[in-house]
Amino acid sequence: MKVNTTIKFTKQLMLVMLMALSYNVLSAQEHYELIKSDQHFVVKGTSSLHDWHMEAMDGQGECQLIQADGTVNIQMAEVKFKAESLKSGKNGMDKNAYKALKTKEFEWISFKLSAFEAKQGGKGIVTGNLTIAGFTKPVSFDVETTQGAGSITVSGTSAFKLTDFKVDPPTALMGTIKTGDDVTVEFKLTFKNQNQ
Secondary structure (H helix, E strand, O other): OHHHHHHHHHHHHHHHHHHHHHHHHHHHEEEEEEEEEEEEEEEEEEEOOOOEEEEEOOEEEEEEEEEEOOEEEEEEEEEEEEHHHOEOOOHHHHHHHHHHOOOOOOOEEEEEEEEEEEOHHHEEEEEEEEEEOOEEEEEEEEEEEEEEOOEEEEEEEEEEEHHHHOOOOOEEOOOOEEEEEEEEEEEEEEEEEOOO
């Protein structure tokens, strides 16, 4: 009888401890939102005429983090920006890019995190789904995180081919100027803690 009572008490104690641990993990999770004034997206590429780049500074996004022992673990992240917010400073090039990206049909370029592998020194490997012109493809790339007062900045670079996303590289002047298939995206995004 005493053995059964002891076992029952032990199980209840373990359940209470598990619930307390779960609460602590959940309470340590913090919600961050992308700061409009502190974001930087640059898309770089080549063409048969010259190298080019386009910038966008009107993204939207959020992430959830768990911080423990000086390590940042990103639990969830989503970032998106309007494809037509990409600007090269050249109207003709912008129009050709928007046509290739089918911006009238697919307004947003977006990334949704599926996994984050934390490394030493604020570094990490991000894996997720990138959607361009309505086509979604899994991607993986290195990032670096920097913590500020109530904020975190995530920066990195990702390279891919336009044709990987079913995007035909833009052309101009009846095809005499051709854009290269390879592009590189550089980004630096600062998120603010919404729990403070």
